[in-house]
Amino acid sequence: MLSSLASLSLLLLSSSTLLVEAAGPHQARGLNHRRAASHAKRLPTLPIDVHGRQLPGTVKIRKRSDGSAKCKVRASSSSSSVLAASSTYPTSSAGGQQVQSSAVALLSSSSAASPTSTTAAWVAPTTTATAEWVAPTTTTTTTTAQAATTTTTASGSTSTITPSSGQFWSKAGVAGMDSLPWLNTKLGWWYDWNVTPVGDSGAATPVSMLWGAGTADATDAARLAAFQALSYVPSYLLGPNEPDCSAGGGSAGLSVADTAALWNTYIGPYKARGSMLGSPAMCHQAAETFLPGFKAAISVDWDFTTVHINKNSMDGVRADLDHYATYGKPLWVTEFACVDDSSSFIPCTDQTKINTYINEIVDLLEADSRVMAYAYSDGMGLGSVWPTVSNGALSASGQTYLAAISKYH
Structure with missing residues (x-):
């Protein structure tokens, strides 16, 4: 052998x-x-x-x-x-x-x-x-050879998760490329919502994604065309981005049936070729009801559950993780951000609160054996204080994230 x-x-x-x-x-x-x-x-x-x-x-x-x-x-x-x-x-x-x-x-x-x-x-x-x-x-x-991890959720139910066979030297990552020049030596991975991420990632592994079905806007259509022309087998392949919310504003906006058809046609076949597959990432976080129907309609299961976390407290973060752990797969947090989502979507603006949140969530995600990777989100609609880069330099928030992950990597 x-x-x-x-x-x-x-x-x-x-x-x-x-x-x-x-x-x-x-x-x-x-x-x-x-x-x-x-x-x-x-x-x-x-x-x-x-x-x-x-x-x-x-x-x-x-x-x-x-x-x-x-x-x-x-x-x-x-x-x-x-x-x-x-x-x-x-x-x-x-x-x-x-x-x-x-x-x-x-x-x-x-x-x-x-x-x-x-x-x-x-x-x-x-x-x-x-x-x-x-x-x-x-x-x-x-x-x-790895042992399974049995965890008890906040609701008292238990779930058994076998760690993935594909992890990075560092759990930490970023969603978006702006901060790579400052963070890349500490990151294990990154992505920019495209099929083939573009940027100087240093030691960080770029991760591929099929964002949507090409129907949301011109960018979505271009991404689908790029995927159809893909000439290599990605190590990791993330599923559609927030199909459970209306198209636009960063969400793919697809029905369960359309998302499953997209998966079965384009994403699922890559598993037999060696790619590790990530589930679609949900817009509704712990309140999602999308994945059970999706799981029943696909011919090839996902390898890890992709998670978006937009919360402003660790209780909210834990609730999201506990929900997605019920699917029995390793968790890959592809976006996290400090957001008050109790009634709408309000990004945090107080720097002291943001700094505390960043340190707490990094500690939590590093300690949680269910989580195989996580990323600070530099996505849309997160205000002017949260982004990692401001005026061509690492922002206060970006500096806090760098310090937080440097304790571990």
């Missing part, structure tokens, strides 16, 4: 030096871990396949103070640098012990002579690790 994988072994040579041996072109897969290190060694470059481009890749190994070994693979071009893979592997407290053989899963072969799909089983190391794949040209999937 491992014959098609790159030859990769990590050996603890001394208390401060590690060696990595790798051969052939590689296609990288990122692994989700906290960052901490004390010693480092940078190895010669090797080719990394990133979306069909062979870029020089640098392997960097760090010996952490707790005795574990961290491997990073970064692919670089003249204009950008992409964190292609990152993982931590435990070692014995005694020197000279071989790092767990599961490190082989960090890089997979991308042989031009054999462009067939490869599936490799991976035995999870002592520290929790989950794999994600980047390449559009060859579909590679990795399975990770």
